Amino acid sequence: MLRQLASAPSKASRLAVRSPRTTASATAPLFQTATPFRSAAATATRSRQALSAARWYSSETDASKAEAAEAAKEGEAAGEPLSAADAATLRKDLETKAKEALEWKDKYLRSVADFRNLQERTKREVKSARDFAITGFAKDLVDSVDNLDRALAMVPEKKAAAADIVEEANQDFLNLVDGLKMTETVLVNTLKKHGLERFDPNGDKFDPNEHEATFMTPMPDKEHNTVFHTQQKGFRLNGRVLRAAKVGVVNNK
Known part of the structure; x- marks a missing residue:
């Protein structure tokens, strides 16, 4: 009986030495009081990183979408032929602008000719008055x-x-x-x-x-x-x- 009682602690110690995991798990609650705060901070940090990444991805996605839309419009404008109404409108605008350009050119040439005639006439009148x-x-x-x-x-x-x-x-x-x-x-x-x-x-x-x-x-x-x-x-x-x-x-x- 005494031998059994004496051998019992030794067995318990051997068990404690052989199974440190069990011992650590048994004593773990004494050292895990601060872990909830650490996990909350880590969770907040991860959420902020995820939010910024989501924002960056969303902005990049919007820019890429806008560029793709503009490229699509340019491709459509360059690749697809104009309609008959649009072509007629453009032709009419070009004819109007060309007519206005010719009118302004004619006015400019007439103004230059009138000015030169005025210069020559003034020279003749001055010479005639002097002579x-x-x-x-x-x-x-x-x-x-x-x-x-x-x-x-x-x-x-x-x-x-x-x-x-x-x-x-x-x-x-x-x-x-x-x-x-x-x-x-x-x-x-x-x-x-x-x-x-x-x-x-x-x-x-x-x-x-x-x-x-x-x-x-x-x-x-x-x-x-x-x-x-x-x-x-x-x-x-x-x-x-x-x-x-x-x-x-x-x-x-």
Whole structure:
């Protein structure tokens, strides 16, 4: 009996040594008081990770769906032919835009042409105003030139030479004639320098733009419509006729 009681603890110890799992399971409740808190935190962490992953997957899925929809639309637009109504609408829009473009181009070209014409017209008007600003003064001045010409015409060159031979008393008269000639020459050259030029059409073809026929007479020895006599000389101001020459014209018809 005593031997059995003495051997009982040894057997219990051997059993405890041989089965540590049983011992650990028996003593486990003493050391598992904090496990519920750890499992709750782990569960919350896993749920947050799962939620973020689900959100990421959902956003990526939405983006991929939108891209797929756009690609499908582009594919449909590129691959499938337009309907007759859509083609007619597009054609009508293109024709309208082309017509508007042509209208704007025409307006632009007309504006450029008008501006260039305005520039040229302004240049001509400025040049004309500068060249013919003394028209009134020139018309008044030509009368003085005509008077000098008439004074010299009253003393022909033959009579002046005869007077020089006959008497020395006529020397003053000859000096007067020479002075008138010099005055006329200087005056005519000065007017020519400023654009006012005198012309004598004697022997030229009659030109109604520059000549004024005061009389006409037949002359068989001269060509028809030729100026044979200059009654009054004409004047040009910078190429424009200021006063037409008064002439006699041959009329053999």
